[in-house]
Amino acid sequence: MSMNKFMHPRNIYKSPPDFKALAVEFSEFKNHVKLDIAGKTVFDFKDPEALRALSRALLKKDFDLDVEIPKTKLIPTIPLRLNYILWIEDLLEFVERENDIKGIDIGTGASCVYPLMAAKKNKWFLLATETDKDSIACARSNVDKNNLSSFIKVLETTGDTLLTDIIKEDEEYDFCMCNPPFFSSTQELHPFFKSRTRNRPHPKNAFVASVNEVVAKGGEVEFIQKLIAESKVLGDRVKLYTTMVGQKSDLPALKKSLRDINIHSFKEAEFCQGNTTRWGLAWTFLDCDLRKAPDIAKLASKSPIKNKAPLIFELSDTESTPENVLEMTKNMLELFKKLQMTIEEVTRNKLHQRFFVSAYSNTWSHQRRKRRQKLRQSTEEKLTINNNSECEIENTPKSPGKRTIDDICESTTKKLRLSTESDSNQEAVFYKFLFAINCDKNKVYIELNTLDEESNREYLHQILQYIKNNFDKTEDNTSKNTV
The missing domain is CATH 3.40.50.150 (Vaccinia Virus protein VP39)
Known part of the structure; x- marks a missing residue:
């Protein structure tokens, strides 16, 4: 070639x-x-x-x-x-x-x-x-x-x-x-001597x-x-x-x-x-x-970069009024906040809203598995607390002036946990995308798009699926608030 x-x-x-x-x-x-x-x-x-x-x-x-x-x-x-x-x-x-x-x-x-x-x-x-x-x-x-x-x-x-x-x-x-x-x-000059595969011409x-x-x-x-x-x-x-x-x-x-x-x-x-x-x-x-x-x-x-079209989700039964756009934008931003994402406003218009959304970890996929893990962790924590309280009753109090190896390990673990938690607040952005709510004639629709060609569009599809799965809940909340 x-x-x-x-x-x-x-x-x-x-x-x-x-x-x-x-x-x-x-x-x-x-x-x-x-x-x-x-x-x-x-x-x-x-x-x-x-x-x-x-x-x-x-x-x-x-x-x-x-x-x-x-x-x-x-x-x-x-x-x-x-x-x-x-x-x-x-x-x-x-x-x-x-x-x-x-x-x-x-x-x-x-x-x-x-x-x-x-x-x-x-x-x-x-x-x-x-x-x-x-x-x-x-x-x-x-x-x-x-x-x-x-x-x-x-x-x-x-x-x-x-x-x-x-x-x-x-x-x-x-x-x-x-x-x-x-x-x-001089032996290496022969073409059959050189390091080449059999298929290589x-x-x-x-x-x-x-x-x-x-x-x-x-x-x-x-x-x-x-x-x-x-x-x-x-x-x-x-x-x-x-x-x-x-x-x-x-x-x-x-x-x-x-x-x-x-x-x-x-x-x-x-x-x-x-x-x-x-x-x-x-x-x-x-x-x-x-x-x-x-x-x-x-x-x-490199071949020239082609801009990819945004992912679109049409909001059915939603009239294209400024009030509906504002309410839907509010609900969507609340949804992103629940996913621990940060939001930065780009443009605001009565019928067109655009935001940069930043995620610091994948919080939108495997929701059921995460809920089960949370439940399991809370159950284990309760059992641990009960066991610790029983141990405190059975064991005699130790002298406050002396620290055992277990005490030192426990305090060190707490320090590491605190430092990890403080560092997590400043961690790098995991994924950033553009979110918009637009109106076209009598339709209201959501747009999601990546900021550059190197971004993983698979995450964008996952986030859109999460929005679709939770869209009914946001609509219910909207109707309750209206009532």
Whole structure:
């Protein structure tokens, strides 16, 4: 199933690219596109040369970037790379960083795709690190070819550290990003070796990469844990530490590592594109809570909320007069008070009354059971009182100066009971709803509705049923009062 609907809303690939138009514009890509009998385009995602041509075409068309991607190196998936950059944009906005953005791309690769896209799109300044000499030469060539050397610096590193030997004492960066090697051994590269169920389909795209790009000792967990350890040393000299995570099963271990160093806050995200999902992990030492950063992609993927119609109960044999509306409103409010609910007036009109009603517990369901329990409790209390009085007669009075264990336990229980009772008066609202009495022509009817879509409408149905069950009693009281 395609995951495009869950992509970041600003991702231009949320609607798939037009392969026919790409084929017309780029001859290299045209060689890998065919038409079937029905005239539909056919593209082989398992052909490495076709994938390379697709990535080059998208980078040129959408970012005006001419990028060389060597045959033995990783072919970057452009929609995924853009998802990651857009997520960093959102995080930077959350920590209120807008201008002169400086970042670090750890292990930039031969294509140097993240710095190229970020510099071209946002004018960010990127330090791109790499250990492989061939990849460094290709990355520098891509930067020079696209005239972005004023924004991007490709730095050769030993790989002994990820950040601590790179960032100087007087330097600060807004973020770091990383697409770590996912696997811990070459055996894991085989699709049958990876942890997937039998029913889960195998990857639809061709896999092309050098071993050092996708394999590292301990896999991505050990690689990212190394970054976490170095972040503790650097602190807020990097405002946002971010990394991509290839396997969801690795997230719990990484989150535990972040908690172990007492990180201030961290944020998880999903990068959905095509048939692939990757995850993002960000953390910071700044005095802000990344958990409160809006998840733009998730918010955009939610379907629009539909307002549900209120529950209506027509009051039969009730004329639509102001006097009847007033009397019925009074009876209904008394009913809610018996249910230990509080009432807040919203609007008052002779023929239209509206109130907010708040319940602090479920007092409207299982009424018969509650009455039986009350009766049973009162009977037990009477028996207890009788037994206590008999015991007092039989036992000799104790010295008032000495307290036994039983006395201490009893007084402690009383204190706990009193504190619980006092706390219950300030307990949180259990359920809140809108109650209204309206008139339409010659009809008077009750309306009940929730205040938001997250409220449990089942409770609303239960409350309406309670009103129906007790409606006859309120009408009897009304007629008696009238007489």
